[in-house]
Amino acid sequence: MPQKPEDAMEEEAEAEAAAAAAAVTGPVLGFWLAARRRLVPDDAFFAAGDLERELLAKHVALDLSEGDRNQLEKMEVASTCTMFCPIAGCGAHLDCLEDFEDHYVTRHTASCSVCSRVYPTSRLLSIHVSEAHDSYFQAKVARGFPMYECLVEECGLKLKSYKSRQQHLIDKHQFPKSFEFFKKARPSQRQRQKSHRQTAHKGEETRDNSMDVDRKGARATNWRYRPKQHDHKESKESECQQTQAKENEMEVEQKIDELTSAVSKLSTADSTPTNVTFGHRRSRGLTFVPRSIRQNKQASSDPSGIEK
């Protein structure tokens, strides 16, 4: 007589965390729902079987070689899954789902060669590199030049500080309040243990490990951006840059800490997750690219020239 499993997982002390998780993952989309799925006769799901029925009945099928069959099959699959790249701002036409992976690796993994953060467009990557790794950039900022570009390409506006750029994005381009372009990287295991042991020295710890890619092998990245070189000898420059970069990182990250606490005090009435945490992802800068970017991008630079 089969019994319900005793060892079914239950949420125990993490009841609150579970509730929070539920809010994050959501009852609608978040959890696995085992349910019967009924399909109507003209659902695309049945197209292959319908085609097979007619081929078999019409006997022409007997004249189709293996290659023809494969081609027919491919066409049938393609017709049901032709689509557009779902990465915000891209809209590239994909012939079939299999193409998506190639497309993604080619187009959306622009990676910073300094800190390995990955961005979906080369423009965003170059903005990141300037802001995070370029001492020249920081120098200009320090002298009061507006250096922080608006992330919306067509806007063209430049702001004087990271924070004001942030505000501009929120005010003028409807970015969510929780948006954060420069996210703290996820620290390596060693670093995490270190920082937990020395919570008092949080800000002063060298962060040279904080950019480590914490996984077993480097992912193939097809596109790398090299930091700007400015009239100095290469080695000296890069060495300088490294240190400067680190200092800048620390500075920026302190700013981020401030920003984090500031933002977390804001009430977010929109649908962004309630626990917005800023330090746990290795790389990605953007959490949200609103429609305005997408639309603008499509209008100006849709590479495939195909309407969405």
Added chain:
Amino acid sequence: MADGSASTSPPSEYPHQHHRDAIKSPVHNTAASRRREQAIAIGKERREALMRAKRVCRAPLSGSDEAMVEEGDMVIDEERADLEARTAQAVEELKSALSSQGKGAQKRKIEVLRALRRLLSQSEVPPVDAAIKAGAVPLLVQYLSFGSSDEQLLEAAWCLTNIAAGEPEETKSLLPALPLLIAHLGEKSSTLVAEQCAWAIGNVAGEGAELRSKLLAQGALWPLARLMLSNKGSTARTASWALSNLIKGPDSKAANELIGIEGILNSITRNLEKADEELATEVAWVVVYLSALSDKAIRLIARSSVPQLLIGRLLASENLQLLIPVLRGLGNLVAGDGYMVDSVLIVGNSITDQALSSLIKCLKSDNRVLKKEASWAMSNIAAGSFEHKKLIFSSEATSLLIHLLMTAQFDIRREAAYTLGNLCVVPAGSANPPNIIVEHLVAIVNGGALQGFVNLVRSADIESARLGLQFLELVMRGYPDGQGPKLVEREDGIEAMERFQFHENELMRNLANGLVDKYFGEDYGLE
């Protein structure tokens, strides 16, 4: 069903199994190579032509008068222009014969009809357009008038059948003929005439929903249903095929009406049990559409012996043409009503074991349709009770599904994913998040499925990606000793989830971000 009886008949598109062999030794070698050339150039139009639910009638119906069967070779070496000219002329003669009187008039009418019919049935690509342009349809309607001889009705209906088998506009041109065609389905007609008219109507119904509703409005359903009960195999088969085209929706009215006709379910049952595979195939398609569209039909069919018969056919047959509708019918029944899983496929009954075996047989098949639709059916059974999940889990289905998840095309992978995931959650109560069947989850993950689910996360298809994320949630939450996140990380799951940061779908972004935040937070990796 293979037999040598068809070697002299022209190659046929009739749903007769044995005529298929004729094509293997084509009458003209050039015919074969020409067909091959056409087949190789599979363009979109060609594919659409192949998809069409219409069938050209190339040979006389079985039981036809000897005079109709002739030494007709496929006329494929005709130049198109020549063919069209001959067609136009044939229609002209049709017209003039109509008004002829006296002795020999009837004979002449048959001759001119035959001439047109041959052009429309023996040509590789029948000159339908030319015939229509020359005004064939209204003339043929005249030839269908009441009181005409059977032979005349037969030839005229045959011409109309093949005209209706063409392009959408060509099929639509049959509108004026519909009332008469339907009328000749009646019980006063000879069986052959009724059968040929049914074929023509089947082609019209196969065109689209609009024509279907016209046919239904004009009362085509009942006489066809009556024909389906015929003792003559080919008649029952043609009528079943025509009905499947007629009721296929999307409107469910016809399906509901059909199941309400007395004797239909009995006839279906009888045929599924006893009929040859050709007839059973067409009857199975009727079951497919009944079970897809009519709740009333599902209720009645589920409580009949049809499920057992479908399962029996699924197990016993190796005929792909039969397996497809039988499998789908079963799938529709399981999907459409909980009764199937709750009360028919009770764990412990032999019907359930057979059902599982039959689905496993399909999973093992080479054919992608069978694999896909069997996975779908199985996923719906796996959404049933805990006993069902245990039954499926402990069978060879699990490893087959994992293999499909890793290696098959995306639509099959998705169905396999649904099934595997369904096996891992306790039947929904009000528990949210769902409780996990740890034993199943562990085995499935250890069986290598995790990589497959991570691949789904990377898919451009939202539904697949969502499934992948939801399964990862199960793993990260439910895998024992908190090992879930590590396992996910090992399969590059974090990277896959992080892709959603730039995804245009906000719900997906939130889902993925939430998971990363929850399971790969600052505490991650600390021992």
